[in-house]
């Protein structure tokens with residue numbers, strides 16, 4: 022399969038030059054650069070959020086390309102690095118940076134302190150997970166310890182002119198956070214919402230429902246900036262997701278598919294894969 026240029030939204034953004042063909046970098050407005058990895062099926066997106074003198078890197082990607090080199094070709098001033106949650110495709114290049122800010126949660130601390138299970142990571146980097154036209158089609162996962170600083174909910178990353186507040190949004194992962202910018206009504210959603218089937222890996226669906234209720238009440242008029250496939254979606258999508266989640270929780274809709282321990286649901290605005298039960 023050829024993943025290149027299949028996502029329409031990128032056509033409206035200007036591509037920004039950097040030297041590694043693995044990454045595609047786009048200026049998505051709001052002084053934000055999307056660092057997109059289109060050649061791996063995860064299609065993860067990291068973001069460089071710029072202010073006048075300081076920037077914030079939201080996640081470090083798969084670790085297939087050299088994220089630090091990429092960032093430093095795009096930005097020659099100070100920057101900090103923050104992880105959205107502990108999953109492998111968001112922390113891959115953490116080890117390259119002097120320090121990474123991580124949420125104070127056991128799952129996050131574990132992921133930056135000891136190797137991820139081979140059974141979890143290795144299947145993600147087999148040949149068939151890469152696009153046929155990928156400039157790199159292999160990756161060897163290797164654990165490297167990192168230097169990190171913990172933060173908790175309510176932490177504000179102050180870049181000078183722009184501020185980003187942390188909210189804890191468990192569901193997709195127990196340690197999932199989002200960044201809120203109230204002045205510009207921007208919400209960096211991590212993997213709690215993205216335009217692809219949503220995943221609830223663990224026994225956290227009730228928490229996911231509560232998170233979606235909170236998001237639909239507070240952030241319906243925000244612009245969402247998501248961490249997979251395409252950057253933007255409107256926050257007005259949240260109430261419908263919350264309604265669908267409630268129906269799933271109350272067993273008012275049935276799964277459309279089952280595989281192993283998991284089941285898949287479809288609703289107006291989203292699909293969801295969760296553990297059975």
Ligand SMILES: [Zn+2]
Nearest residue numbers: 106108193212
């Ligand atoms: Zn994730």
